[in-house]
Amino acid sequence: MQSPKVHIVSLGCPKNLVDSEVMAASLADAGYLLTDRPEEASVIVVNTCAFIGPAKEESIEAILGMAAWKGGGDGPCTHLIVAGCLPQRYGKGLIEALPEVDLFLGVNEAPHIASRLAELRQASGSSRAACRRRSVIGKPTYLMNAGDRRLPSTLLTSAYIKIADGCSNRCSYCVIPAIRGKARSRTVDDVVKEAGALAARGVRELIITAQDTTAYGRDLKGKPTLALLLRKLAEIDGLAWIRLLYTYPAHLTEALFLAMAAEPKLCHYIDIPIQHGDDAILKAMHRRGNAALIRDAIAMARSLVPDIALRTSLIVGFPGETPRRFETLLSLIREIRFDHLGVFTYSQEEGTAAAELPTRISEKEKERRRERVMEEQALISGAINRSLIGTCQEILVEGPSDRDGYSAVGRCRRQAPEIDGITYLKGKKPQPGSIIRGRIIDADDYDLFAEPA
Numbered sequence: 232m233q234s235p236k237v238h239i240v241s242l243g244c245p246k247n248l249v250d251s252e253v254m255a256a257s258l259a260d261a262g263y264l265l266t267d268r269p270e271e272a273s274v275i276v277v278n279t280c281a282f283i284g285p286a287k288e289e290s291i292e293a294i295l296g297m298a299a300w301k302g303g304g305d306g307p308c309t310h311l312i313v314a315g316c317l318p319q320r321y322g323k324g325l326i327e328a329l330p331e332v333d334l335f336l337g338v339n340e341a342p343h344i345a346s347r348l349a350e351l352r353q354a355s356g357s358s359r360a361a362c363r364r365r366s367v368i369g370k371p372t373y374l375m376n377a378g379d380r381r382l383p384s385t386l387l388t389s390a391y392i393k394i395a396d397g398c399s400n401r402c403s404y405c406v407i408p409a410i411r412g413k414a415r416s417r418t419v420d421d422v423v424k425e426a427g428a429l430a431a432r433g434v435r436e437l438i439i440t441a442q443d444t445t446a447y448g449r450d451l452k453g454k455p456t457l458a459l460l461l462r463k464l465a466e467i468d469g470l471a472w473i474r475l476l477y478t479y480p481a482h483l484t485e486a487l488f489l490a491m492a493a494e495p496k497l498c499h500y501i502d503i504p505i506q507h508g509d510d511a512i513l514k515a516m517h518r519r520g521n522a523a524l525i526r527d528a529i530a531m532a533r534s535l536v537p538d539i540a541l542r543t544s545l546i547v548g549f550p551g552e553t554p555r556r557f558e559t560l561l562s563l564i565r566e567i568r569f570d571h572l573g574v575f576t577y578s579q580e581e582g583t584a585a586a587e588l589p590t591r592i593s594e595k596e597k598e599r600r601r602e603r604v605m606e607e608q609a610l611i612s613g614a615i616n617r618s619l620i621g622t623c624q625e626i627l628v629e630g631p632s633d634r635d636g637y638s639a640v641g642r643c644r645r646q647a648p649e650i651d652g653i654t655y656l657k658g659k660k661p662q663p664g665s666i667i668r669g670r671i672i673d674a675d676d677y678d679l680f681a682e683p684a
Contacts, residue, residue: 237263238272240293241384243280245391245440245476247315248384250341251278253375254314255382261345265382269300274310274348279317281410283578290317291329298331310351312336314344319410323366337368338411342379371397371412377424388629388664389436389648390429394422394460398442400479402506403517403584404546404577407442414446419455423463430469435664436627437464438474438647445482458486465494471666472627474647476502480528481519488535498644499536503528504544508563509556512549515588522563529567540645542571547604548597549577550588557600564607570615571651572608574601609676616652616674623684626654626669628661643669643679652677 237258241251254276255265266272275297279290294313301308310333318325318335325335334351336344347367374396383390397412398405426437439461441447448455457475464473473496480503491497507513510521532539545564547557564572576597579586624643632640637655646652654669655678661667669681 234262234264235273236266236271237274237276238266238269238297239384240269240275240277240297242278242290242293243282243286243316245438246393246396246442247278247280249375249381249391249393249440250315250338251276252381252384253341253379254278254344255384256380257342257345258348259382260380261349263345269297269308271307272300273307274312275300275308276312276314276344278315279313281316281320282406283575283580285578287317294329294332301331310334310348312344312348314340316410318366318368319371320406322368326365333365335366335368338371339369339373340367341373342375371410372415374415374417376417377421377428383432387429387433388627389438390434391438391440392422392426392429393417393440394444395441395447399446400443400519401517403515403588404549404580406580406583409582411442414443414450416441416447416449416451418451419448419460419463422460423467426464426470427467430467433469433664435470435666436472436474437470438476439464440476443477443479443482444475445478445484445487456484456486458484458490461487461490461497462494465496470496472496472498472644474498474500474644476647478503479519480505480525483528483531485531485535488532488539491539492536498540499538500540500542500645500647501532502542502544502647503532506544506546507549507552508560509552512552512556512560515551515585516546516549517584522559525563526567540570541567542573542647542651543569544573544575545604546575546577547600548592550585550590550592552577552592552600561604561607564604564611568611568615569608570612570645571647572604572612573650574604576601612652613674613676616676616679619671619679620674621671623668623670624654624679624681626656626667626681628656628663628665628667629653630663631660632656637680643681646679652679654679654681657682 241248280286301311312334313332314336319337395416397414398407399414447457505525626641628641638660639656668684670684673680
């Protein structure tokens with residue numbers, strides 16, 4: 232008998248992608264075959280995001296899109312499962328809203344999805360039992376470990392590793408603590424064990440992720456630091472690059488940048504979501520520190536790692552963001568000159584402190600401000616990219632290029648996957664996963680163009 236097939240849709244951030252890979256391994260170990268074609272699947276899983284309004288909308292659209300393959304529709308799907316942040320946030324209230332869904336699983340259930348599916352199938356003969364088990368959501372306490380097998384969803388060129396889960400910062404606009412719980416860290420030994428296994432499978436780039444990577448270790452005995460963890464990871468044979476995401480400006484330390492400067496495997500790259508540049512807005516956001524702290528943190532980074540590439544994320548349209556305060560943000564962007572930058576428009580989320588604040592800004596104005604920031608950033612990132620012409624960069628090859636005149640596409644150490652630009656490479660097609668030295672011959676606002684050096 233042919234094994235049943237399962238299709239997984241993973242939405243949201245890299246942290247969610249890791250959970251999806253854990254789910255995929257759980258289902259594969261139970262005898263399911265993974266397929267990227269939903270029309271072939273007897274089981275479809277949608278791992279959702281519920282961080283802000285657009286993410287929730289994307290999740291709902293994906294659920295309804297996958298439901299079209301189910302229950303006498305266009306495909307063989309018999310069970311539709313919705314997992315992750317959306318059910319964790321809204322609980323059993325989704326049962327009536329989305330009757331197409333057979334099972335809702337909270338964030339704790341990633342490693343248990345196969346057993347939950349088996350329970351669902353056993354209960355299908357009793358409508359009462361099936362209804363009772365349509366939602367399995369508990370207090371968010373799950374923290375993956377090296378024993379949780381993952382089935383990679385992409386080529387093994389790069390892999391994310393989640394060093395912690397949850398968040399204790401309590402920013403006024405953010406629902407993550409309510410969805411994911413308080414910050415909790417994996418031990419150094421456990422993270423190193425998983426990283427070693429990823430390297431043994433051919434991973435060249437390890438990307439460190441958590442809701443706040445700089446909060447790492449505070450909840451553990453002995454309080455190991457992020458800097459210590461990075462130095463331990465740099466000792467692993469086979470890894471070539473280690474990249475750091477999701478740091479909090481108030482928690483950046485000299486020890487972290489000294490480790491980055493000393494360890495050749497640590498990319499001179501850091502993601503520092505500052506969220507805003509006006510002190511009044513930062514205070515209303517419940518962010519620790521102010522614009523002066525942000526300036527000092529970035530000055531420390533550039534002093535200790537002069538060629539560091541900086542990425543940030545911002546929120547525009549937050550309650551109380553007057554035109555003057557918005558101009559203060561623009562001024563800080565021009566002053567700091569981030570290499571990479573992303574912008575969200577403020578999303579009013581129920582259950583957050585910011586949802587109670589007055590002074591609402593129209594969606595049209597929020598979008599205008601977002602576009603203005605990105606116009607400024609295009610000028611900055613374009614100038615920075617053009618300054619790289621003539622330099623030599625290490626390039627991690629990811630695959631063939633679809634651009635005329637370029638055989639391959641990859642990234643240099645300055646570019647994180649999916650969120651930053653890419654590097655196009657001339658010459659013979661190199662093997663994906665190889666790292667070659669390239670000379671930058673051209674640049675646009677976001678991408679680089681290179682030839683073998």
